[in-house]
Amino acid sequence: MKNRFLLAFLFLTIFAFGQKTTFKIKYSEQLAVFVFLQNLSENYPDNVFKTEFQKSKYNTDKYKNVISKFEQLRIDYSYRFEEFPYGSKKTMQTEDILKKNLIETGNLGSFKIRSVGIIPNKTLIDLAESISEFTPIYNELIYNPNKEKFEKQLEEITKYSNEHQIENYFNTGLVFYNSSWDNAIPFEIAFYPLPNSKGFTAQAFCNNFISAIQTDLKSYKDLFSVMLHETYHIIYDEQSLEVKTQIDTYFKENKSKCSNYAYQLMNEVLATALGNGYVYGQLDGKMDTYDWYNKKYINLMAKQIYPLVKEYIDEKKPMDKNFIDNYIQAYEVNFPNWINExxxxxxxxxxxxxxxxxxxxxxxxxxxxxxxxxxxxxxxxxxxxxxxxxxxxxxxxxxxxxxxxxxxxxxxxxxxxxxxxxxxxxxxxxxxxxxxxxxxxxxxxxxxxxxxxxxx
CATH class of the missing domain: 3.40.50 (Rossmann fold)
Incomplete structure (x- = not known):
């Protein structure tokens, strides 16, 4: 997986043993407008959305005030799962739940009903009003000019997913991580167009994956290897308390001076080895010879541990004490100075x-x-x-x-x-x-x- 494509955020899918995975690939207008507004905020770096808005007739004080009001909304609160070993489970973010609700509801009225109690009501009302006011602007500037290409892409992406049985790679992760998922929960993927761009974005949370895709994207193996990378973060996150406690114990009992920092690196290393190594190789028919991740520690360690990961995948074995000990040893033998960098x-x-x-x-x-x-x-x-x-x-x-x-x-x-x-x-x-x-x-x-x- 080429590092220019890798923006690693969290991603979720679903697998049912012996049953077909429920994938819902769609376009969410509400979510797209929300992301559009975020990208127009003053504290966001330059981007294609901001460029299109700034040169449009809507770049006036009236709409700048709406953007400013949106930017000041406090929508991100968090809570930790205190019983889990430190850092082993992702902190829940209310913004993720709000985005989930934007994707899974058909209108802003339903979104507000579903989201009551997550954030203060006044904030929720102001959020919905901002999205409503900018929906026609987003459609005129971004969606409609790219509608034909984008809708064709959605069809092609859905076909690619079905033909390559992407859900099987999720099952691979479940076995390897010794994790589980409920097949009654649908998995909704929301795409939206990203014009004048050379790459795509990726973010995942709850049971949703979202991605802005460039309008001329042709290589879906890149997209799906990133998707699976993010999926594996979620599968790791959803390990039971018992499994996470065992893994934590294996690292703490290991005598290597590198064990702590090897542990800190592991989540991203394994997602990279599985998603950008194994999945990409399966979809492309050969291993990716470029960097798998744009951070050297993750990239080099993922490639170093890949043969062991592949061995466990082929033998359908879950990660265990032997895997953890070998992982730590690979870190210490090959990169002993990393704990000082x-x-x-x-x-x-x-x-x-x-x-x-x-x-x-x-x-x-x-x-x-x-x-x-x-x-x-x-x-x-x-x-x-x-x-x-x-x-x-x-x-x-x-x-x-x-x-x-x-x-x-x-x-x-x-x-x-x-x-x-x-x-x-x-x-x-x-x-x-x-x-x-x-x-x-x-x-x-x-x-x-x-x-x-x-x-x-």
Whole structure:
């Protein structure tokens, strides 16, 4: 799978053992207009939707005010599944549920009824009004000019899915991940046109997959390998509490110093090995010789572990302790220095700093991030909360340095013999017993960026 196509978000499908999978490929006008409005927001980068709007007759104060009002709506709340091992199950997002409801309802009235209680009623009403006002604009600028090509694509995509029995690859994932799904739940795929583009987008949630597809897309193996990649994230996410607890235990009991960071990487590595390796190879008749993912750690590890993944697929075996141990060993033998590379370990980070501007600096330095937490107080409580996670632990001290350094030393038993000079600037990295890295930055005059760059 060529990395230019890979935008990895979450995706869901359905498989029924011994029965035909329920696939519903469709166009959702409501969802398309919602995404259109998102792309018109001021904080979104330049894109084809924004370009078409800005050169149109609708680029007036009236409609700019609607966009601004839409942009300020708070629609994204979240909740965690606390009983699962940390990071093993995706946090639920209310925006995903709203998009699901846009896809699965035929009009905005039904959408509002189904969505009552998810977000405040006033916000829900304003959201529906924004979509209603921009529906004719979207149709005039985007959908109607591309309608003929797009509707033909929908027919071709449906035919491709049926002819290649895409649902069988979902079953492959269920067996490999030792997971399950209820065949009574339909799987709805919503596409919408993406004119003047060289790639497609992909996002998935709940029991829905959405994708903006370029109007001249011909290679559906690329599209479906990305779909299955995202499917495997969901299958992994839907493992039972028992299975996830077993996997978590296998990693924690493994003696390798690389086991924690191998664990953090695994979800994306396996989805890539299965979707962009196995599925693409099956659909194309040969393995993809290009990068499978546009992040080197994921790409290289997915290719490294692929023979073992393929062996388990061929033998219809679920991932087990033997698989986990071999996966960790492959990481340690082939990429032993990765646990010291900031571009890798800062993908999963917990940062404590009493200067909130430091968070922006770190976000700019390490843009790619999978799991992050931030805390603006250096206290016993905040450090203890940090210690409960397997993430890379970054503590930045810029005031009351001596006092805060003593606190940190007292909270980490690995720092019992640690010697520091509070009046000297430094940035040190220490591998903790939980096999996560602790980075302590003592700042005086230098910038955080320059201090981070001194870390060996």
């Amino acid at each position: 900031l571009d890798n370990i800062m993908t999963y980070r917990y940062v404590i700093s009493e200067n909130e501007k430091d968070f922006d600096v770190i976000n700019k330095m390490f843009r790619y991030r999978s799991r992050t937490q931030y805390e603006d107080q250096i206290t016993e409580t905040s450090i203890e909360k940090m210690q409960e996670t397997p993430l890379t632990k970054v503590i930045i001290i810029s005031k009351n340095n001596s006092q805060k350094l003593k606190l940190i030393k007292s909270k980490f038993m690995e720092l019992k013999k640690w010697q520091f000079k509070a009046d000297k600037e430094f940035a040190e990295k220490i591998l903790l017993d939980d096999k996560s890295q602790l980075i302590v930055i003592n700042q005086k005059e230098s910038t955080i960026e320059s201090l981070i760059k001194t870390i060996k």
